[in-house]
Amino acid sequence: MAAAAALRSGSRAAGRLIRVCHTRSYSSVRFLKSKYVYAFDKSAFFNHQHRLFRTSAISNGQIVQFKLSDIGEGITEVTVKEWYVKEGDSVSQFDSICEVQSDKASVTITSRYDGIIRKLYYNLDEIAYVGKPLVDIETDVLKDVAPEEDVVETPAVSHEEHTHQEIKGHKTLATPAVRRLAMENNIKLSEVVGTGKDNRILKEDILNYLAKQTGAILPPSPKSEIIPPLPKLETAPAARKDKAHTIPVPISKPIVFTGKDKIEPITGFHKAMVKTMSAALKIPHFGYCDEIELNQLVQLREELKPLAQACGVKLSFMPFFIKAASLALLHYPVLNTSVDENCQNITYKASHNIGIAMDTEQGLIVPNVKSVQVRSVFEIASELNRLQSLGSSGQLGTIDLTGGTFTLSNIGTIGGTYAKPVILPPEVAIGALGKIQVLPRFNGKGEIFKAQIMNVSWSADHRIIDGATMARFSNLWKSYLENPASMLLDLR
Amino acid sequence: MKNMVIRASLRNWFQLFYVHKFPAAGFRTTADGAIILQSVSNDIYQNLAVEDWIHDNMNLENRQVLFLWRNSPTVVIGRHQNPWQECNLKMMRQKNIKLARRRSGGGTVYHDLGNINLTFFTSKRKYERMENLKLVVKALKCLRPQLDVHATDRCDLLLNRNFKISGTAAKLGRTAYHHCTLLCSADRFLLSSVLKSPYKGIKSNATPSVPASVKNLFEEDPTLTCQIVMDAIAAEYAICHQIDHRVTLINPTDETVFPGINNKTKELQSWEWIYGKTPKFSISTCFNMVYKHSFLEVKVDMDIKHGRIEVCNINLPEEWLPPALCGELEKNLIGSKFCPSEMTALASALLRSCPQDYEVHRRWNLLCENMTTTLM
Numbered sequence: 001m002a003a004a005a006a007l008r009s010g011s012r013a014a015g016r017l018i019r020v021c022h023t024r025s026y027s028s029v030r031f032l033k034s035k036y037v038y039a040f041d042k043s044a045f046f047n048h049q050h051r052l053f054r055t056s057a058i059s060n061g062q063i064v065q066f067k068l069s070d071i072g073e074g075i076t077e078v079t080v081k082e083w084y085v086k087e088g089d090s091v092s093q094f095d096s097i098c099e100v101q102s103d104k105a106s107v108t109i110t111s112r113y114d115g116i117i118r119k120l121y122y123n124l125d126e127i128a129y130v131g132k133p134l135v136d137i138e139t140d141v142l143k144d145v146a147p148e149e150d151v152v153e154t155p156a157v158s159h160e161e162h163t164h165q166e167i168k169g170h171k172t173l174a175t176p177a178v179r180r181l182a183m184e185n186n187i188k189l190s191e192v193v194g195t196g197k198d199n200r201i202l203k204e205d206i207l208n209y210l211a212k213q214t215g216a217i218l219p220p221s222p223k224s225e226i227i228p229p230l231p232k233l234e235t236a237p238a239a240r241k242d243k244a245h246t247i248p249v250p251i252s253k254p255i256v257f258t259g260k261d262k263i264e265p266i267t268g269f270h271k272a273m274v275k276t277m278s279a280a281l282k283i284p285h286f287g288y289c290d291e292i293e294l295n296q297l298v299q300l301r302e303e304l305k306p307l308a309q310a311c312g313v314k315l316s317f318m319p320f321f322i323k324a325a326s327l328a329l330l331h332y333p334v335l336n337t338s339v340d341e342n343c344q345n346i347t348y349k350a351s352h353n354i355g356i357a358m359d360t361e362q363g364l365i366v367p368n369v370k371s372v373q374v375r376s377v378f379e380i381a382s383e384l385n386r387l388q389s390l391g392s393s394g395q396l397g398t399i400d401l402t403g404g405t406f407t408l409s410n411i412g413t414i415g416g417t418y419a420k421p422v423i424l425p426p427e428v429a430i431g432a433l434g435k436i437q438v439l440p441r442f443n444g445k446g447e448i449f450k451a452q453i454m455n456v457s458w459s460a461d462h463r464i465i466d467g468a469t470m471a472r473f474s475n476l477w478k479s480y481l482e483n484p485a486s487m488l489l490d491l492r
Numbered sequence: 493m494k495n496m497v498i499r500a501s502l503r504n505w506f507q508l509f510y511v512h513k514f515p516a517a518g519f520r521t522t523a524d525g526a527i528i529l530q531s532v533s534n535d536i537y538q539n540l541a542v543e544d545w546i547h548d549n550m551n552l553e554n555r556q557v558l559f560l561w562r563n564s565p566t567v568v569i570g571r572h573q574n575p576w577q578e579c580n581l582k583m584m585r586q587k588n589i590k591l592a593r594r595r596s597g598g599g600t601v602y603h604d605l606g607n608i609n610l611t612f613f614t615s616k617r618k619y620e621r622m623e624n625l626k627l628v629v630k631a632l633k634c635l636r637p638q639l640d641v642h643a644t645d646r647c648d649l650l651l652n653r654n655f656k657i658s659g660t661a662a663k664l665g666r667t668a669y670h671h672c673t674l675l676c677s678a679d680r681f682l683l684s685s686v687l688k689s690p691y692k693g694i695k696s697n698a699t700p701s702v703p704a705s706v707k708n709l710f711e712e713d714p715t716l717t718c719q720i721v722m723d724a725i726a727a728e729y730a731i732c733h734q735i736d737h738r739v740t741l742i743n744p745t746d747e748t749v750f751p752g753i754n755n756k757t758k759e760l761q762s763w764e765w766i767y768g769k770t771p772k773f774s775i776s777t778c779f780n781m782v783y784k785h786s787f788l789e790v791k792v793d794m795d796i797k798h799g800r801i802e803v804c805n806i807n808l809p810e811e812w813l814p815p816a817l818c819g820e821l822e823k824n825l826i827g828s829k830f831c832p833s834e835m836t837a838l839a840s841a842l843l844r845s846c847p848q849d850y851e852v853h854r855r856w857n858l859l860c861e862n863m864t865t866t867l868m
Contacts, residue, residue, distance in 0.1 A: 071664065072619050081572045081597075081699075081771070099571070101699065104647065105662035106571045106597035124771070125697045267800070268828025272841035279845040338848055347848070362837045394833035395585060397864075398857040401840035425844050 061140050064113055065133040066097075071107055076130050078102040080122045085135075090116045092175040097135060100128060114175070115139035173200040181206050185254050207256065269362050279425045284462040288470045289418050292478050294436060294452040300484050308381060318356065319381040321408060321433065324480035326352045326372040327490050329406065332473040334465060336405050338426040343463055355404035355424070356384065358391045359414075366424060367396055368404035408433065417455045428461040429470075526733035528726050529742050531561040534605065536592045538744035539563060541756035543669060544595065546613055549750075552667045557613035558729045559671075560722050560739070563603040565679075566590040567686060570598040570661060574698035574770050576691045581868065583686055593766050596671065598661030599701030602687055606677035606708065608718055610725060612670045619668035621647050621660060628658070628674070631728035635720070636713055648704070649674070655707035676718045677710035691867065693777030698770065763829065767799035779866045781858055788812065790859070792867065796830045806863075813855055817846060821859075832864035 071078065078100040085097055091111045100107050119136035122128050174182070174189060178201055182189055185206070192209045194201035266274060297320060308315035329336045329352055338347045355368035367387045369380055390396045407424055412435035419432035434455035441451035456478075460470050480487045531539050539561040546557060567579045567589060575581060575591060578600040584591060603609065612624045625643040632641050640652050649658035649672075660672040683706065709716045723739075730737040747754060759765055778791040788809050795803035804825045806818060824842060828834055839860040843853060 072616065072668075073621070101572055101597040104570075104596070104598035104660055105664060106595065107663070108665035110665070265827055267826075268824075268834050269837040269841065271824055271827070272838045276841050276844045341847060360833075362833055365837050365840070393585060393588070394831075396833065396836060398836055398840055398860045401836060402843050402853060402857060426848050 061115070061138045063118055064115070064137050064139050066112060066135050066137050068100075068109065068128055068130050068132060068134045070130055071102065071105070073105075075102050075105075077127050078107065078130070080124060080126055080128050081106070083120065083124065085117050085120075087117055087120060090114075090176055091137065109134065111137065113137050113139050114173075174202075178203055178206060181258060185256065203258070273363065276425065277422065280422050283423050283425065283428075285420075285423060285459045286462045286465075286467065286470075287420055287457060287459050288467065288474060289455060289457045290474050290478060292454050292456060293441065293482050294454055297481055297484055298436075298452050308378060311378070311382075313378065313382045314385055315378075315381050316384070317436075318384055318408070318410060319377045320481065320484070321410075322354050322356070322369060322372055322380050322384075323375075323377050324477050324487060325354060325406065325408060325431070327480060327487060328473050328477040330373065330490075331476060332469055334469060335429045335460065335473055337428055337464065338405070339428065339461070339464060346464055349405040351405065353403050353405045355407035355427075356387070357407065357409035357411075358388070360391050361394060365391070365396065365401060366404060366407060367391060367400040368407075370403065407431070412436065412454065419457045421457060421459050423459055423461060428465060430459050432457045432459075526556040526558070526729070526735050528558045528729060528735075528737075528739045529560070530722070530726075530739045531559070531744055532741050533744045534562060534564045535744075536563045536566040536568065536590055536603065537757050537760045539609070540592060540594055540760050541753050542742070542744045542750070543611055543663075543671070544756045544760070545750050545753045547595075547663065547665060547667055547669060549752075550613070550667070552613055552615045554615075556618065556733060557611075558726065559611040559613065560726065561609045561611070562605050562607065562718065563609070564590070565602075565604045565682075566592055567600060567602055568592045568594050569600045570699055570701075571595055571663075571769070572597060572699045572771055573600060573701070574694065574696045574773055575767065576770075576773075576868075577689055577694050577696060577698060578701055579687050580685065580690055582690070582865070587682075587686075589686060591766055592760065593769060594661070596661040596663040596669070597699065599659065599699070600687060601659055601673050602678065602683040603673070604678050604682075606675070606679065606710070606718060608674040608676060608722055608725075610672055610674065614668055614670075616664060616668045619662070619664065619670065621662060621670045624670055625649060625658075625660070625672070627728055627732060628672070628725055631725045632709075632721070634728065635724040636716065639709075639712065647672075651707050651709065651712060654705065656704040657707060657709060674721065675706055675708045676716060676721055677708050680706060680708060691775075693775050694773055695776065696771060696773030698773065763799070763831075767829070767831070770796070770799050772797045775867060777867070779862060781862050783855070783858060790862065792863065794830075794867075799830055801825050801828055801830055806859075808859070813859065814852065817852070817856070820846075830868060832868040835864050835868065836860060 068078070079102070080098055081101045082099040083097075084099070085091055085095075091097065092114045093111055095111050097109050097111050097117075100109060115137040117135055118138045121133050121135060128134060173194065173196070179189070181203060182192070182201075187206060187209060189201055192201050192205050193199075195205055196202045294317075297317065301315060301317060301320070305315050333348055334346075336349050336352055338349060339345070340347075351370065352372040353368045353370045354372050355366040357364055357366050367390075369375070369383045369387070372380060375383070387396070387400060390400070404424070404427065406427060407421075407430045409419075409421055409430065409432045411419055412433050415435055417434040417437070419434065421430045421432040423430050434457070436452050436454045438450050439453045440448050441453070443449050456474065458470055458474055480490075529542075531542060533539060542559065542561070546559070550557070565587070567575075567584060569575050569578050569591070571594065573593075575593075579591070581591070583589075601607075610624075610628065614620070622643065625647060628649065629641050629643055632639055641649055641657070642653075643649055647660035648656050651657045657675045658672050660670065662668065662670040687701075687703070709721065726739050727737050742749065744750065744753060744757070762768075773796055775792065775794045775796070778789055781788045781790060791805075791807035793803070793805040793807075794801055804822045806822055808818060820842060821839065824838055825835065828838055839856065843856060846852070846856075
């Protein structure tokens with residue numbers, strides 16, 4: 001079967017040569033070697049062809065049956081639980097091949113050879129027997145390679161197939177990934193000192209070799225690092241004084257890049273968010289921002305915090321922001337509405353279900369406090385506590401996550417001042433609250449005082465909300481918060 | 493001060509055993525010896541990471557290690573098990589009981605601070621589970637000679653011939669380790685309720701657990717505490733290996749002693765490891781929903797691979813939900829994690845881009861709530 005493969009992969013020109021040789025013997029290693037040497041004698045003549053010839057010769061490598069070794073404790077059979085490789089994968093010595101289980105013991109089987117997996121003898125959950133073949137691995141035949149046959153100079157050679165090389169009589173061991181790294185950086189493996197088992201060349205060795213060349217220490221992380229050229233101007237001026245004024249030429253250093261792009265499908269919640277945000281894009285947004293001075297609120301909260309704590313409720317600023325929003329919505333109900341698909345009907349929602357953006361493991365989810373218009377600040381705080389604890393343990397239900405009519409996003413807890421929030425359909429407005437900063441402001445008497453300033457950024461659906469409405473709503477909301485006592489007058 | 497001294501010497505001691513970090517020439521060979529370690533942490537992931545670290549980094553050709561550890565309430569499933577088959581995930585979420593998947597095979601166990609974990613590290617040649625268990629039995633008998641404890645050929649330890657007090661599992665790779673539990677004063681009632689799965693209709697080739705009646709050593713002899721039992725086992729191990737009876741305390745978050753261990757801990761905590769490593773399984777079940785004084789039967793068929801939904805079919809009564817909407821839910825569930833918070837967040841987000849119909853929303857929410865409660 002290996003010979004047939006060689007026939008297929010060989011080129012037409014070389015084909016005749018291969019066919020002639022193959023008819024004689026299919027499995028003799030010695031024969032392959034002599035065939036190879038023959039090709040080299042006529043290297044000038046077969047220059048183009050010999051590479052292809054080599055390729056075909058390589059795929060005629062030795063198939064080794066890797067048997068399941070003794071596990072100990074007299075165990076004769078195990079169940080194959082997980083495969084780490086599939087047919088066609090290349091493996092190196094010590095790479096994990098599969099996980100088997102026997103009587104409460106889980107065993108990781110590692111490869112004894114370098115090569116390509118050609119056959120898996122068992123499917124998942126099948127019983128495998130000790131001493132019987134587990135996988136077939138195609139390993140390379142060790143051959144003499146002429147000095148030019150370095151990894152650098154024969155890019156036509158498939159890297160996966162070459163794991164052993166004889167260079168100047170010195171065998172260099174390296175995995176295909178390491179060889180690719182060497183090739184990308186034009187390094188001869190023969191010049192690198194290997195520090196792995198049996199003087200195997202590891203990735204760290206290539207990086208160290210490069211570091212010696214560039215004079216910089218390269219971190220072994222797989223991130224791309226661009227090494228700046230060493231500025232030669234840094235040498236002591238005294239040494240340079242009597243030398244001629246030569247402009248130093250920066251040496252360009254090779255860029256070592258060991259990372260790879262990673263592609264992942266967008267699934268689950270993220271996929272649903274893509275849909276939501278695409279729908280939000282259809283809404284013409286306009287923004288309106290302002291700054292609120294919260295000195296009185298800060299003081300009020302300090303006084304009320306212990307009272308709430310005594311009832312087991314953690315009181316933050318959010319309950320005040322939420323209640324103030326609801327009070328303002330009573331005066332500007334158009335901000336608590338929903339429009340249908342074609343913008344033909346507008347629904348004035350009776351209930352103020354104010355959503356709070358929450359950062360969880362899933363991502364940004366928005367649970368809402370239902371019927372804020374009939375709840376006290378304390379009740380809102382208690383409900384927020386409940387939602388936050390459910391959110392952090394991943395136990396929020398659909399009831400809590402749906403039915404919102406207006407949203408507040410307290411991005412300030414993470415940071416930021418002004419934002420441009422995106423409206424969550426089917427709502428028509430959203431507010432983003434920045435962080436509270438202590439800034440100097442002038443009071444009524446023209447004196448400077450320490451003001452607790454928070455910025456708010458509103459976005460609204462311009463098809464049904466106009467700038468004036470948004471501004472007036474924001475002013476009302478702001479007045480409630482800057483002067484909390486005024487909330488008392490309008491409380492329901 | 494003393495702590496620093498121990499830590500420095502421990503670091504040096506560990507550095508002798510790095511197989512990959514030091515070139516062969518720099519390897520100093522010392523006298524053979526065994527060592528007893530005890531974790532100061534009760535975090536399951538950190539402690540499992542210690543096992544991983546020792547397995548990957550230590551040279552155990554001429555050395556053996558005994559590792560003693562205890563955890564806060566956790567359910568630990570075996571490498572190839574299915575958590576939905578093995579335990580009540582809903583109850584665990586409510587009671588804040590963690591879930592962990594270990595790297596060794598075997599069945600599911602419940603850990604809390606009343607349960608001792610013992611790990612015996614040896615080279616593959618010296619791997620001998622029965623010998624380790626005999627050591628534990630000997631230690632217990634030394635402590636309380638009247639205790640009726642013996643090891644079965646399934647590598648369990650039984651008290652009074654009937655009650656399981658210890659289960660065993662093992663991992664063989666570069667080196668070998670055998671670990672087992674020992675019930676001293678664990679919450680037996682919580683154990684039996686949390687290890688009972690309420691999820692129906694699961695078809696899977698995952699390793700099943702073998703349920704057994706359990707009992708605590710504490711119930712047999714109230715003077716036996718975890719500390720006393722751990723000391724006795726350490727003493728017996730020290731005698732067996734002819735070393736000082738000295739237990740070295742270790743901190744599983746200390747990168748200077750265990751470089752790279754925090755990465756191992758992070759991997760063990762990841763969703764991809766705990767749930768994603770579940771062998772492929774399918775669910776075929778039906779449940780009833782109560783809606784406006786009537787019962788509705790819902791039939792669900794799903795295939796789950798790597799913890800993510802691969803195939804999803806939801807059969808509802810005719811026209812109860814607009815078919816397009818139901819199809820939308822099925823389509824979006826494919827590729828999503830088989831996890832209630834993911835499904836809830838997904839379903840809620842999908843609702844935003846649907847026509848706003850109160851009735852439809854109510855039904856949608858009911859369906860999702862039922863699905864997450866019944867299946868996940």
